[in-house]
Amino acid sequence: MEDTRSAQLGKVTLQRLALELGLSTATVSLALRDSPVVAEITRLRVQEAARDRGYVANRSAAALRTARTNIVGVGLHDIVNPSFTELLAAIEDALSAAGKTVLLGVSQEDVARQTRTLGTLAEYRPDAFIVSPAAHTRVEDLKALAATGIAVVQVTREIEGSGFDFAGSDDRAGVALGVTHLVELGHRRIGMIGGFSAISTGRKRLAGYQAGLKAAGIPFDPALVMEGPGHREEGRRAMMRLLALEEPPTAAVSFNDLSAFGALMGLQAAGLTAGRDFSLVGYDDIAEAALWHPSLxxxxxxxxxYGRAAAQLALARMADLSRPVERVELPPRLVVRDTTSAPVPVKRRPL
Amino acid sequence: MEDTRSAQLGKVTLQRLALELGLSTATVSLALRDSPVVAEITRLRVQEAARDRGYVANRSAAALRTARTNIVGVGLHDIVNPSFTELLAAIEDALSAAGKTVLLGVSQEDVARQTRTLGTLAEYRPDAFIVSPAAHTRVEDLKALAATGIAVVQVTREIEGSGFDFAGSDDRAGVALGVTHLVELGHRRIGMIGGFSAISTGRKRLAGYQAGLKAAGIPFDPALVMEGPGHREEGRRAMMRLLALEEPPTAAVSFNDLSAFGALMGLQAAGLTAGRDFSLVGYDDIAEAALWHPSLxxxxxxxxxYGRAAAQLALARMADLSRPVERVELPPRLVVRDTTSAPVPVKRRPL
DNA sequence: CCTGCGTTCTAAATCGTTTAGCATGTGACA
DNA sequence: TGTCACATGCTAAACGATTTAGAACGCAGG
Structure with missing residues (x-):
């Protein structure tokens, strides 16, 4: 009924509404947005008519006129990794509470795809971008986004020297926490699993690993660092390689929980028990971490x-493009569960 | 440099480009879109100029003119649940391959919020909606979206009688598979954990449970059905309640993997071992399922x-609004791991 | 009767693109 | 020379909203 009518009469636009009400489009537009210059009674009349006729504003038209879209482009390199899912959910939640809508782009850790995706998003003229840049992204790649006067905020990862706002965690301090914990348990030979130098988090977490060692007076041994993208499978292989070393470590920290899970599988495959034969510290504390057996x-x-922080930074910057650059770097916290313990002298149970 | 220049001269629009090239906007527009009516040489000249000047098309303007946005509104009730994350990733991937961009809305299983969110998305005039409706969504709620001639596709869940395309799995058959597996192992008293009748998947999975029982000649006992939203915590509580029954079941199927994980925790808390003292079948097979101990x-x-299928359905319907309604219902497959085994006579080890 | 003022509404320009329809130039051909 | 076809490019009118300057009106004060 309703649909048939509106289909017959064509789409209901603001102009149409104005015509039917015997008002100008100016008045209708103002009335719909609760402007004080239109009389209370007219406002109510307009809003009621809009509701009755099922009027849906056309943001393309509004955006064209106002140069504002209320869209925020969110570009992540991955959304299946639980830590990025949580991030996306937090960002979406904070933005939608502020009346913004998320236009999503996924780069799959591929700069070319990221360029294409963000380029497409840019055509929609988002008021801001929130980006976790793919590995190998250059400063210019990000600058290109901001060229049109769009606010750009980096989240989780950052491109050093880009000069954009950033929200993430203090990765250096975080990994150092893990190393210190292992040292306190008595470990001296500690490996690092996953992470690579093409992304800021990789560099910072490696730096945290080194800082932790240094604080304990333990020399850094590059042979104990297993670079990798932070997948489960890569964590498993890294653990195998660590165990195969001439002088294997008794413990390791990892780039993220996913590679730690892989490492746990590697330990299991080698007949070792995490938290007894080998100590392992993850990074991120995604929900799954508490559920492993032993728990991570x-x-x-x-x-x-920090997802919410990124959203706030974006809102602040789109309100004032020239405000000083802001960095939000939240201090992480160590969560001790069952995969860490004092090292066993040397003996290892064969099964 | 580049930014300063373009900032000085104002935004670079198609008109500006035309002016600088001494061409009409029509020609420039056509040239940029590789129309055959503009001469090869002009086309190249225009495209080069566009690249040099950093021209970024304004989709709001184009959308206004063409009534096409290349946006697909994706409305999910949750994105943190891994099964919906996988779904979102698949949809995004398929759509972006087809040149569409995802505008994201999350309803948090709340109809009011869903109405608000989808209403906002509608203002951007997406070419299609892909929706997994929140519990208690009514047919009219969805119809309202389609009123403006937008393609609507349901994914995972559906509102019966809405008459929209649908892509999901054959939930009835799926849960029946699980029940049959348990029956074949020798179980006769089988519970059902999670799921509720406010959503189609809840109803279908319950129906599958009943169908499985019926096929085995086992009478349906409502006392063995623990309704709930499909969270971990709810699964845990459901398992506790099942175990506290006068005549507890020896096995259970569950609404989804998350509630099965909760149930596993419940078993552990009760000092029971899944796959020995109690058999449990999950639903969905998210990545985490294989990693539990015992594996699910x-x-x-x-x-x-079916995420990709939903994307394809959306593309097909936006190409032809009047095509016949299509349903894609993929048959699930049982994956036997370690949480199921033949029932133990009655004796239970106290710890 | 004129002036001034506040309230409420209108007319018209504008945002950047697409597209139907028209204009122009060129060469072929009669 | 005139006609026609074709290739190419232009003109101008949309699309649906927002916004600014100002019109119309009623009313009070002198």
Whole structure:
């Protein structure tokens, strides 16, 4: 009934509404947005008519006129990794509470795809971008986005020297926490699993690993660092390689929980028990970490918090493009569970 | 440099480009879109100029003119639940391959919020909606979206009688598979954990449970059905309640993997071992299922596949609004792991 | 009767693109 | 020379909203 009528009469636009009400489009537009210059009674009349006729504003038209879209482009390199899912959920939640809508782009850790995706998003003229840049992204790639006067905020990862706002966790301090914990348990030979130098988080977490060692007076041994993208499978292989070393470590920290899970599988495959034969510390504390068996000692990074922070930074910058650059770097917290313990002298149970 | 220049001269629009090239906007517009009516040489000249000047098309303007946005509104009730994350990733992937961009809305299983969110998305005039409706969504709520001539596709869940395309898994058959598996192992008293009748998947999975029992000649006992939203915590509580029954079941199927994980925790808390003292079948087979200890026997539902199917349905319907309604219902497959086994006579080890 | 003022509404320009229809130039051909 | 076809490019009118300057009106005060 309703649909048939509106289909017959064509789409209901603001002009149409104005015509039917015997008002000008100016008045209708103002009335719909609760402007004080239109009389109370007219306002109510207009809003009622809009509701009755099922009027839906056309943001393309509004955006064209106002150069504002209320869209925020969110570009992540991955959304299946639980830590990024949590991030996306937090960002979406904070933005939608502020009346913004998320236009989503996923780069799959591929700069070319990221360029294409963000380029497409840019055509929609988002008021802001929130980006976790793919590995190998250059400063210019990000600058290109901001060229049109769009606010750009980096989240989780950052491109050093880009000069954009950033929200994430203090990765250096975080991984150092994990190393210190292992040292306190008595470990001296500690490996690092996953992470690579093409992304800021990789560099910072490696730096945290080194800082932790240094604080304990333990020399850094590059042979104990297994670079990798932070997948489960890569974590498993890294653990195998660590165990195959001439002088294998008795413990390791990892780039993220996913590679730690892989490492746990590697331990299991080698007939070793985490938290007894080998100590392992994860990073991020995603929900799954507490559920493993044994449950994963890891570093909690407050992902929803910095997701919300990123949203706030974006809102602040789109309100004032020239405000000083801001960095929000939340301090992580160590969560001790069952995969860490004092090292066993040397003997290893064969099964 | 580049930014300063373009900032000085104002935004670079198609008109500006035309002016600088001494061409009409029509020609420039056509040239940029590789129309055959503009001469090869002009086309190249225009495209080069566009590249040099950093021209970024304004989709709001184009959308206004063409009534096409290349946006697809994706409304999910949750994105943190891994099965919906996988779904979102698959949908995004398929759509972006087709040149569409995802405008995201999350309803948090709340109809009011869903109405608000989808209403906002509608203002952007997406070419299509892909929706997994929140519980208690009524047919009219969805119809309202389609009123403006927008393609609507339901994914995972559906509102019966809405008459929209649908892509999901054959939930009835899926849960029946699980029940049959348990029956074949020798179980006769089988519970159902999670799911509720406010959503189609809840109803279908319950129906599958009943169908499985019926096929085995086992009478349906409502006392063995623990309704709930499909969270971990709810699964845990449901398991506690099942175990506290006068005549507790020896096995259970569950609404989804998350509630099965909760149930596993419940078993552990009760000092029971899944796959020995109690058999449990999950639903969905998310990545985490294989990693539990013991690993979860569950029903694999091909989420990325039907996510892609939903995207294809949306593309097809936006190309032809009047095509016949299509339903894609993928048959699930049982994955037997370690949480199921033949029932133990009655004796239970106290710890 | 004129002036001034506040309230409420209108006319018209504008945002950047697409597209139907028209204009122009060129060469072929009769 | 005139006609026609074709290739190419232009003109101008949309699309649906927002916004600014100002019109119309009623009313009070002198």
């Amino acid at each position: 000692t890891t570093v909690h990074t407050f992902i929803p918090e | 026997t569950t029903v694999h539902t091909f989420i990325p596949e």
